[in-house]
Amino acid sequence: MLSYLHAFHAGNFADVQKHAALTLALSMMQSKSSAIAGFDTHAGSAIYDLTSERARKTAEADSGVQKLWASRNDLVSEDWQPVMKVLSRFNAGDGRLTVYPGSPAWFRQFLRPGDSLTAFELHPTESGQLAGWAAEQGVRVMHEDGLKGLLRRLPPSQPRLMVLIDPSYEIKSEYSDVAETLLKAWQKCRHGVYLVWYPVLTSGLHPTLKQAVKDGGLRKVWCSEVHLKTPPERGMTGSGLLVVNPPWGFDNRFAAMIEDIAGESALGLSHEHSWLVPE
Secondary structure (H helix, E strand, O other), rough: OOOOOOOOOOHHHHHHHHHHHHHHHHHHOOOOOOEEEEEEEOOOEEEOOOHHHHHHHHHHHOOOHHHHHHHHHHOOHHHHHHHHHHHHHHOOOOOOEEEEEHHHHHHHHHOOOOEEEEEEEEOOOOOOOOHHHHHHOEEEEEOOHHEEEEEEHHOOOOEEEEEEOOOOOOOOOOOHHHOOOOHHHHHOOOOOOOEEEEEEEOOOOHHHHOOOHHHHHOOOEEEEEEEEOOOOOOOEEEEEEEEEOOHHHHHHHHHHHHHHHOOOOOOOEEEEEEEEEEO
């Protein structure tokens, strides 16, 4: 099934959580000079127009990144500064945001000489737009299943690894597929940092992913879940992240970032976080 298009959801509260975590992890990893191989398994089209018909149909960015941007002067954690710098690079002036970078564009902002990014996208429309963007960015694009493609390319030539896994979970089997792929990837490259996103839905399927990860034998897995204080009756009521091998101190720093945006004047979230699997 290839019906999902992220343009309808770009910049929503889940994107804020996911890309804030990606930015913090990359920033912390770059405290060391050794090169990083980045992999984005479900890259989308890289750049999203928040004024487009698709984005305005759902207007999810209005209660997500637009509120974050409007609250930027009230944020306490300094770890929000790299996020704001990236958003500023894609948007001129101090008014409402008109462009939102997708995950490969966030990755690209932090690439240094020696680092690399491989972006996977199976959707024909999305992969075409992604390839057009990547041609001038030094990013390798693969039009194939990202979970299978990732496993074929591990371990990387660089000494360190950062992987983002964030499928749409349109198909129920993706929960088990992600857990299985994560375990196999970890077995190939145990020192890698793996960031796995999942939706918290009214259907309640996400615990199966978390349990499979717990039962799989991985070590050092931190879990972050944000929940909307005023959730919809159907669909996504929250957003989750599993972080395998987070940099030291990542858990406390990321929790402080979410605390900044949890209030009703910002994104209106509650945050649950703990070690799913200890070291």
